[in-house]
Amino acid sequence: MLTPMYKKKKIITILLILFFLIVLMSLTNRERDRLTIVEDIIISAVSPFQNAVFTASAQVRDFVELLQEYQYLAKENNRLTETLGNYKGISNEMEEIKQENKRLREMLDFKDRSDHTLMPAKVIARDPSNWFNTVIINKGHKDGVSKDMAIITNEGLVGNVLSVSRHASKVLLLTDSLRAVSGTVQESREMGTIGFVEGFVDEPGYCRMVNISQDAEINDGDVVVSSGLGGVFPPGLVIGEVIEVGQDEYGLLKYALIKPAVSFNRLEEVFVVKSAGDEFLSEKEIEHYEEEFSQEEEWEEHESEIPVEEEIEREEMENGYLEESIDNRRIE
Amino acid sequence: MAKAKVLLIIFMFLIIQGSLIPFLNIGARQPDLLLILVVCLSILWGSKKGAALGLAAGLFQDILYGQALGIFALTKMLAGYLSGFTEKNIYKDFVLGPMLIVFLLTFLHEGLVFIFSEEVTRLSLMYILLNAILPKALYNFCLTPFVYLLVYFANKKNFFYPIQ
Numbered sequence: 260m261l262t263p264m265y266k267k268k269k270i271i272t273i274l275l276i277l278f279f280l281i282v283l284m285s286l287t288n289r290e291r292d293r294l295t296i297v298e299d300i301i302i303s304a305v306s307p308f309q310n311a312v313f314t315a316s317a318q319v320r321d322f323v324e325l326l327q328e329y330q331y332l333a334k335e336n337n338r339l340t341e342t343l344g345n346y347k348g349i350s351n352e353m354e355e356i357k358q359e360n361k362r363l364r365e366m367l368d369f370k371d372r373s374d375h376t377l378m379p380a381k382v383i384a385r386d387p388s389n390w391f392n393t394v395i396i397n398k399g400h401k402d403g404v405s406k407d408m409a410i411i412t413n414e415g416l417v418g419n420v421l422s423v424s425r426h427a428s429k430v431l432l433l434t435d436s437l438r439a440v441s442g443t444v445q446e447s448r449e450m451g452t453i454g455f456v457e458g459f460v461d462e463p464g465y466c467r468m469v470n471i472s473q474d475a476e477i478n479d480g481d482v483v484v485s486s487g488l489g490g491v492f493p494p495g496l497v498i499g500e501v502i503e504v505g506q507d508e509y510g511l512l513k514y515a516l517i518k519p520a521v522s523f524n525r526l527e528e529v530f531v532v533k534s535a536g537d538e539f540l541s542e543k544e545i546e547h548y549e550e551e552f553s554q555e556e557e558w559e560e561h562e563s564e565i566p567v568e569e570e571i572e573r574e575e576m577e578n579g580y581l582e583e584s585i586d587n588r589r590i591e
Numbered sequence: 592m593a594k595a596k597v598l599l600i601i602f603m604f605l606i607i608q609g610s611l612i613p614f615l616n617i618g619a620r621q622p623d624l625l626l627i628l629v630v631c632l633s634i635l636w637g638s639k640k641g642a643a644l645g646l647a648a649g650l651f652q653d654i655l656y657g658q659a660l661g662i663f664a665l666t667k668m669l670a671g672y673l674s675g676f677t678e679k680n681i682y683k684d685f686v687l688g689p690m691l692i693v694f695l696l697t698f699l700h701e702g703l704v705f706i707f708s709e710e711v712t713r714l715s716l717m718y719i720l721l722n723a724i725l726p727k728a729l730y731n732f733c734l735t736p737f738v739y740l741l742v743y744f745a746n747k748k749n750f751f752y753p754i755q
Contacts, residue, residue, distance in 0.1 A: 273642060273672060280661040280668070284707060288659035298654045305602060305655060312610035 362528055365413050375493055377411075377530040378402065383427065393435065394526060399426040407491050409532040415497035415520035416440070416485055417529055428531075432523055433498065434466060441488040442468055442498050444481045466499060471513040477504055483517055493532060593754040597632075601648045604628050605655055620723075622730040624738065625652055626700055629667050630674040630693045631739045635683065635746050638675025640754065645671025659707075666703040670696045683743065690735040697728035 380402075384395035398404045400423045410417040410430045421431040433440065471477060481501040487494025503516035608624045625648050633641025649667030653660045674692050681688040701724040705711055710719070745751065 269639065273668075276642075276646065276668065277665060280665040282661075284659045284661035284665070287661065298660075301651065301654050305606065308602070308606050309610045312606050316611045 359527075375411075375530075376533045378404070378533050380404075380410075380428075380529050380531050382526045382529060393421065393432060394430050396428050396430055396529060396531070397426065398531060399424045399428055401425050403533060404428045404531050409492045409496070410529050411493075411496055411532055412521055412526070412529050414522070415499070416492060417521050417523075417526065419491055420531070430529070433519055433521070434523055440492055440498065441486040442483045443486040444475075444477050444501075445484050446481060465502075466517040466519055468501070468515040468517055469507065469512070471515060473511070473513060475513060477501060477513065477515055479504060481515075483515070593751050596751060597644065597754065598647070600628065601625070601644075601651055604648075605651060609656055620726040620730055622734050623697065623700070623727065624734070625649075625663075626667060626670060626697065627693055627731055627735050627738045628742065629671045630696055631689055631735065631742050632746075633671040633674040634677055634681060634689050634692065634739075635742065636675065636754065637678040638672045641671030641675030642668050643671070645669070662704055662707045665707070666700045669703065670700050673699070686736045686739050689739045690732050693735045694728050694732040697731045698724055701727060 378398060380396040380398040382394045383397045396404075396410070404420055404423050406420050406423055408420045410419060416433055418430050418432040418435070421429045423429075468477075468483060479501055483498045483501060485492040485494055485496040485498060497520045499517040499519040501515045502518050505514055505516075506512075507514050604624045608621070612621050612624065629641065629645045629648050632644055636644070645667035646664050648671075649662075649664035650660070652663040652667070657663055674696055677688070677692060681692075698720075701719075702716075705716070705719050705724070
């Protein structure tokens with residue numbers, strides 16, 4: 260079968276072109292000093308457009324890279340913020356530990372200074388319905404805690420143990436309305452009773468000292484401490500500071516509004532007073548002191564009968580003795 | 592006028608390929624837009640015009656980007672010539688045919704370039720096949736629909752009249 264003439268021509272043309280191209284390849288496949296005029300014209304004509312497209316493409320690429328970089332920076336920023344958050348957490352934790360350390364040091368110092376046998380405890384919960392008045396501590400009867408033991412901090416009186424379980428105890432705070440503590444003004448030694456301020460809803464957490472006699476010396480700023488009567492709370496524990504003094508509703512007695520020394524809403528570590536040494540008075544001791552008190556009264560009555568001259572002489576001798584002892588100390 | 596349009600499109604594709612595609616390359620692999628153009632137009636126009644188109648496009652590519660004149664001219668002319676044979680045997684409304692032709696002719700085109708270049712003395716054919724030719728064939732395969740639809744509708748609108 261013969262190939263048509265036009266097809267032969269076509270194939271021959273293609274072959275010729277191929278041959279020409281191969282020759283061209285072999286001729287140009289070497290380093291040339293100069294381009295041909297045709298190449299020069301074509302390249303010169305196209306290069307501005309290439310330049311424009313390349314520049315635009317480069318700008319687009321830069322923009323895309325900028326966006327990618329922005330995304331990277333945003334991610335980096337998020338990551339760093341997260342890391343910073345972690346560091347903040349660590350920092351807060353460290354601050355927390357520092358504060359705890361400080362508190363514990365203060366408590367330790369207080370424990371060393373205290374005459375009482377103290378057992379440290381940690382507040383582990385607050386009554387959510389009425390968190391102001393009861394808290395749970397992490398010591399129970401296994402640790403030697405028993406009902407009515409006093410709970411204190413280095414700031415002052417907190418409350419007493421209301422109920423005891425195996426490893427935890429519920430503490431009734433000083434501010435609870437069930438609470439009644441015998442208190443006394445530190446300077447004037449005026450006696451009264453500390454109770455919760457009922458009706459003072461605008462000022463929760465304050466106490467009221469009631470049953471204070473009309474002629475008692477009690478003023479704003481006076482410090483009220485526990486008197487030790489009742490046998491629950493050791494004497495001398497700071498209850499709070501008087502911020503207001505007024506007449507009761509019948510006008511017969513005074514009352515004092517007291518700001519507690521302890522920050523009840525920030526309670527974290529407390530002490531359970533396991534024993535109060537010799538500060539609590541037994542019944543025999545109370546009888547003994549009553550006898551002494553009556554003897555003192557008799558002595559005062561007797562003293563009033565001593566002539567004035569003898570008393571002056573005795574005072575002078577005493578003063579001389581005191582001066583002499585001061586001089587001796589100066590010489591030493 | 593139609594020849595000027597074709598030349599303009601060839602230069603456009605050359606400029607895009609040389610100045611834009613390098614910014615869009617994937618893993619240092621670049622498509623051959625000009626090959627796709629040549630094959631697509633050859634499918635529409637036949638082998639004679641396809642060969643001429645391939646020759647012109649390849650020659651300009653040689654001038655602008657090649658080392659030795661004639662390599663791309665020869666390979667693209669052959670690609671255009673061979674793809675032109677499918678003019679009457681392909682369903683032109685369906686883009687998969689041109690895609691497959693481009694895919695296959697990329698192997699021929701790149702293989703010939705590999706043979707004519709000095710790389711053949713240094714690298715094994717299998718290495719080039721797997722690492723250069725196959726990725727480029729796949730890349731071309733994926734880009735063919737865009738180019739083919741462009742020239743197909745331009746051709747349908749008699750944009751290249753009277754060449755077409």
